[in-house]
Amino acid sequence: MTTTRPNFGQRLADAVAARGALCVGIDPHPALIQAWGLDESPGSLERFAMTAVEALAGEVAVLKPQSAFFELYGAAGIAVLERVIVEARAAGALVILDAKRGDIGSTMTAYANAYLADTSPLAADALTVSPYLGYGSLAPAIGIAEQTGRGVFVLARTSNPEGQELQKSRDAVSRPVAQSIVDAASDTNAGAEPMGYVGVVAGATMKPGELDLSKLNGPILAPGIGAQGAMVQSLRGVFGPALPNVLPATAREVLGSGPGIDDLRSAARRTRDDLATALAV
């Protein structure tokens, strides 16, 4: 199936130009739900998630629901996730579904159809994917994303400390594994304008110079700001010349200001303003 949507790289660039470079995670952590004065039930999950959508979907460029926190509630949680995706997109935010999917060919095709096909009730604008079964195993998702004007974000150098041992280990040509993922994504994105639809995940917690992102020509999703310790002021040093392609992401830093709609919105605006200052050329 083909679509008339522009490619995801263009759509993301437009959204960032209009609303600023910020992705807010919708992560209904049990601890946050409790801090908002709610109990642990599907009704509370819905209240939490839809409050976040109401506060933020008309304000920030990108929202990133974390699938795991919805899956926790079974079918009821998936129903809420479906509503989050539909209503956030209707309010003008791009939605990256953080589900980190990855599998062999036919199963990967099913994941790709579940989250990236026009006909799916759970279709987001982009999906996080894991290349642990090989970058080539992601071909079904990359193909459907291209056809439908959607994107994928391939895990390269994740923000968690446990990722380092594997992602910094060397491949057969002595390249760090994380760099080999970035290079494969760069090949897919070559020639796209303003950038391609295959992004990578590279944590804001990285040290400067860990990855060469200069040829990626695609978006860089950078989680880790706030609760995980990365600071907005460090982004320039960490990402260097790739900074214009960086989409900084944070969840708890903003959601911790809830449950008030105005408080959530103010927290997102504050973070976006800080980022605008830090990213300004």
Ligand SMILES: O=c1ccn([C@@H]2O[C@H](COP(=O)(O)O)[C@@H](O)[C@H]2O)c(=O)[nH]1
């Ligand atoms: O490398 C990665 C990839 C994904 N994540 C996800 O982002 C959010 C981070 O939440 P915070 O509250 O801002 O720490 C969460 O859903 C992670 O699963 C990541 O942190 N690092």
